[in-house]
Amino acid sequence: MSAEIEGTWDLTIATPIGRVRPVIELRTQDGQLAGTAHGEREGEDLPLRDIALDGHRLTWKQSITRPMRLDLAFAVTVDGDTLTGTSKAGRLPSSKVTGRRRDDGADVVEPM
Template sequence: MGVAGSYDCITKTPMGDQKSVFTVEDNGDGTFTGKNAGAMGSMDVENGKIDGKQLTWTMNMTVPMPMKLEGSATVDGDTLTGSVNAGAFGSMPMSGTRQG
């Protein structure tokens, strides 16, 4: 089935659990685009790379402060498990389930 799809995700942040929808659009060449849309707005995926079931990407957060986020995750069936590294705030666990 591949890694493309929309995932209902929860990221455990210092400000509590943040729900979002993480969208993965496979470009077919080992890269992906998409976005992570939640209560604090939407962030576009940049530098999205696919290596088998592994995803890596970056996002530029603007709210509540400007920060570059580095994400990595593994897709296993309909489950996404990974983390988002937020610089000084450290690594925040991220997990999600593909929307049906």
């Protein structure tokens, strides 16, 4: 199933301070899922950790440093080219996450 989630995903995270739109890239590397998150405005490239796929449920962790230092835990359900779920940062309330996989060959849109 890991090959079925590989690709570039445009996420929207509805946080208490507004919507954040990171991009994540998922791939299989040496038989394991690996990934990187790219910040919408901050320009950060962050590794995804503890990536696990159980059926259609995908989970991972990542740390961010901007706009503040946070450790995030994601839990989403993948359905074809869409995903829905939550992101949790410590004691803060969960944030709703939605995402769509990019078509192969889709151009990356750089923020202005």
